[in-house]
Amino acid sequence: MQVQTMHFKARAGSKLADERLQQNLTKLSTKFVSARASAITAIDFEATRAALKERRDRAIENLDVWLETFEREATRRGATVLYAESTQDAARLVADIARKHVVKKVIKTKSMVSEEMQLNRVLGEMGVQSIETDLGEYILQINDNEPPSHIIAPVVHKDKEQIADLFAKTHGKPRLTEIPDMTREARQVLRPHFMSADMGVTGGNFVIAETGSVAVVTNEGNEGMCTVMPRVHVAVTGIEKVLPTLEDLATAMRLLPRSATGQTMSNYFSLLTGPRGEGELDGPEHMYFVLVDGGRTGLVGGEFQEMLRCIRCGACMNHCPVYQKIGGHAYGWVYPGPMGSVLTPAYVGIDRALDLPQAATLCGECNSVCPVGIPLSDLLRKLREKQVERRLRPRNERVALAVWGFLALHPDWYALFTKLSVRVLERMGGSKKAISRLPLGGGWTNTRDIPAPVGRTFRELYKAHRSHIG
Numbered sequence: 001m002q003v004q005t006m007h008f009k010a011r012a013g014s015k016l017a018d019e020r021l022q023q024n025l026t027k028l029s030t031k032f033v034s035a036r037a038s039a040i041t042a043i044d045f046e047a048t049r050a051a052l053k054e055r056r057d058r059a060i061e062n063l064d065v066w067l068e069t070f071e072r073e074a075t076r077r078g079a080t081v082l083y084a085e086s087t088q089d090a091a092r093l094v095a096d097i098a099r100k101h102v103v104k105k106v107i108k109t110k111s112m113v114s115e116e117m118q119l120n121r122v123l124g125e126m127g128v129q130s131i132e133t134d135l136g137e138y139i140l141q142i143n144d145n146e147p148p149s150h151i152i153a154p155v156v157h158k159d160k161e162q163i164a165d166l167f168a169k170t171h172g173k174p175r176l177t178e179i180p181d182m183t184r185e186a187r188q189v190l191r192p193h194f195m196s197a198d199m200g201v202t203g204g205n206f207v208i209a210e211t212g213s214v215a216v217v218t219n220e221g222n223e224g225m226c227t228v229m230p231r232v233h234v235a236v237t238g239i240e241k242v243l244p245t246l247e248d249l250a251t252a253m254r255l256l257p258r259s260a261t262g263q264t265m266s267n268y269f270s271l272l273t274g275p276r277g278e279g280e281l282d283g284p285e286h287m288y289f290v291l292v293d294g295g296r297t298g299l300v301g302g303e304f305q306e307m308l309r310c311i312r313c314g315a316c317m318n319h320c321p322v323y324q325k326i327g328g329h330a331y332g333w334v335y336p337g338p339m340g341s342v343l344t345p346a347y348v349g350i351d352r353a354l355d356l357p358q359a360a361t362l363c364g365e366c367n368s369v370c371p372v373g374i375p376l377s378d379l380l381r382k383l384r385e386k387q388v389e390r391r392l393r394p395r396n397e398r399v400a401l402a403v404w405g406f407l408a409l410h411p412d413w414y415a416l417f418t419k420l421s422v423r424v425l426e427r428m429g430g431s432k433k434a435i436s437r438l439p440l441g442g443g444w445t446n447t448r449d450i451p452a453p454v455g456r457t458f459r460e461l462y463k464a465h466r467s468h469i470g
């Protein structure tokens, strides 16, 4: 996926004006938010979250040890483990595997890391057909390779009618409008691809060090078809996804589906270890792991290390008031919402993602729902500080912050400034008692009026009230 993060403001503006998108995005609050709220009541959320946070920290603090353990165990069970420093290297490794095994067709499960790698494009350029088999990803692929807008619900920005039109146009069949019928039609299209593919590429929700396994979570069962049918299975995932033990995985699975879709358990869950063994009836002949760095080690040991705990559940974006209004495409890269606004600057460069740390109200809702306790709003604030320190923010913003800093350190000047300001703002409000145009505040007043203050500061009102009751 091409980096478009520098166009955030323009993209967000057009998404806000898209009435159909606004309607489609209401699914986030009506479905995901309420489903999660009811799913977590069955467990002690705070205690389970503390346990998972501790387990993820243990893995990340000794990442090298657990990756070596994973490599040893996976290799012992017949798989090949490869490491890629960059996402481009990772795509090249997968292309080399495809070449080595004379692969003509690849079937894929949903994998955000493969989006980072632009894997479909790379495979396509070498003449290998790559078919997305997750229903949402399949819809996007037949819609001119549109990028996903959400990490667990890639097509959440579209409605049933839009997909019905797309299916009728692409499949050349009568237009269906009932979801089970449309799903059946997609299955009929995908089935021959499952049967004829040479290689399956999956993501990996986690890799387990003690057994050398990969855990893949889906709701459609396509991960089973992608890993059992073809001759070759390649699992691509980030190096931070390692968990030391199966017990760690059990803790993670208590929170991942609940946080993501509000399910107590996903419909399908595969734990895959090594290629097909002697006497086994199914499974691939060859199994590879491509473990991708792609900027992750840059976070280890630094002030953003906590971000590596992320298990890609999507809860932070489902609950984010900014994401709920603009959707995922506005963010301009693979990871949207609060987690993306922290990860994207780390992966593509803080100067290429200037507006993302600002794309948050800092309301803290993301912190409270994150199943691994990542303090997202604190990390976003740190990124803002870094932008100011590196003088990456616009000049008027830097001047305004400098003035604010001075006033905050000088209470007498602060009192004088606020005293004058509230009087000026009261006058600006006029008889309407609302301000429609505010110099330097166009971002607010372009779409709403600001109520005018009463003309006296809080301190003045407090003093008057005290003397009144005294």
Ligand code: SF4
Residues within 6 Å of the ligand: 259, 309, 310, 311, 312, 313, 314, 315, 316, 317, 339, 366, 369, 370, 371, 372, 373, 374, 376
């Ligand atoms: S930051 Fe937390 S809430 Fe957001 S996707 Fe990652 S684990 Fe889920």
